[in-house]
Amino acid sequence: MLENRSCWCRPLPLPPFSPLVAALPETVPFVGPEALERRSGITIRARLGANESGFGPSPRVIAALSEAGADAWRYPDPENHDLRYALGAHLGIPAHAVMPGEGIDGLLSLAVRLFIAPGDVVVTSLGAYPTFNYHVTGFGGVLQFVPYAGHHEDLDQLAAEVRRSKARMVYLANPDNPMGSHWPAPAIAAFIASVPEGCIILLDEAYGETAPDGTLPAIDLDQPNLIRFRTFSKAYGLAGMRLGYAFGHPTLIGGFNRVRNHFGITRPGQAAAIAALGDRPYLESAIAAIGRSRESIAAIARANGLEALPSATNFVTIDCGGDGDFAARVLAELAQRAVFIRKPMAPGLDRHIRVSAAPDAELELFADALPQALRAAYEPG
Incomplete structure (x- = not known):
């Protein structure tokens, strides 16, 4: 009967990546809401960070x-x-x-x-x-x-x-x-x-x-x-x-x-x-809904003393009035309140947060969570 010697063997060497790939980090360009849920255990209730259309397809x-x-x-x-x-x-x-x-x-x-x-x-x-x-x-x-x-x-x-x-x-x-x-x-x-x-x-x-x-x-x-x-x-x-x-x-x-x-x-x-x-009529109705949602997001920003930038997209970028660290705290505090958004990361842009157009129910969650997140971000710890 042959002995099982697998535990004595040295691991086989792994084949090398190409030199180009070997020099690259393992990375995913975006942190998705699913990853936030896995890390925090908090179920996202307002999915406002990926510029999807919560109005759905035709x-x-x-x-x-x-x-x-x-x-x-x-x-x-x-x-x-x-x-x-x-x-x-x-x-x-x-x-x-x-x-x-x-x-x-x-x-x-x-x-x-x-x-x-x-x-x-x-x-x-x-x-x-x-x-x-x-x-x-x-x-x-x-x-x-x-x-x-x-x-x-x-x-x-x-x-x-x-x-x-x-x-x-x-x-x-x-x-x-x-x-x-x-x-x-x-x-x-x-x-x-x-x-x-x-x-x-x-x-x-x-x-x-x-x-x-x-x-x-x-x-x-x-x-x-x-x-x-x-x-x-x-x-x-x-x-x-x-x-x-x-x-x-x-x-x-x-x-x-x-x-x-x-x-x-x-x-x-x-x-x-x-x-x-x-289905062109449905597309036009979705575009109209996105337009109304942009107006709602801008109104929420103004109600909290923030500046909403003009938008030609299905999201609104909001100037949080501080620096990049402050905007990052706002984003994190919103995530703690089950609201997923994203923000620019480059210097000069990173003082902003970005909120996707969405149906009214999700924007109401954002409207409730934003003032709380701002207060918490002003007083970290």
Whole structure:
């Protein structure tokens, strides 16, 4: 009978990661409400931190998901044919100029993979969307940051930094997250024209549906270095489905087929997106509800002596009137009261908190908790 000698053996050496990956930390760009609940044992009652839509998706989407569920045993169409044609019709452009993907996050990762080699310079704003930075470092890019100009991303300085650093890529969100500000279409068009053609422009329009008229530039598929991104996560109420799309010059968009996960969008996801596009009245009602919610959040801020910034998004950024440490205490105190929000982290922006639009019941919880959180934050300990 053989002896069990497993306890005598030395552990086998683990295979090494690539040098690039070995130098990266294990990280998740966002702390989710689920993680807060696990850590604190407090059940979140007002989910106001992730810019989801508590107003939910169209009833047509719910029906489409129910119907598609019976066919979940089938692989999805790897070409996303029907969805691409629906998106093309929605935008008024050919289907081959559109690429659906697993939310804007997944598409940003693919765009960085397509164009950024280790050592290439990528320009973005200091405090802008952190998941983009995560993808750049993951593929070996070198980030160069441009500070905000007040509450806006600084278009002139972004373009100047691209020219100075000979950047391969620049990222801009309009409307902006985390400040909720926006630039009108002529300013964005001037920015695009000022960026050298050798630099890829990633224009994130996740909040385009909730922005004022005249925010989004006209679509120009002949622009050789521009990729625009939009999502179903915000106004359409489908954040949990992970659905977004990119569009631009057909040659750039065709590049995604070189690297994408061809089964990345599920069969129910494709059906949900097509149904969402087909219910314009519901989208308009959701946008109106978001607008009313923004007004309510601003009123709550004013009632507590705080300044709410103008918003073109589905959230409102609030100046807490102190420094970043004070705003962090407000955020923590709200979490203790079962209200989940987030805040900007970059210097100069970190004195703010950010509150997502939501139905009245959740905003009432926020209105009750905010004055308590402010008092506790003023008197820590």
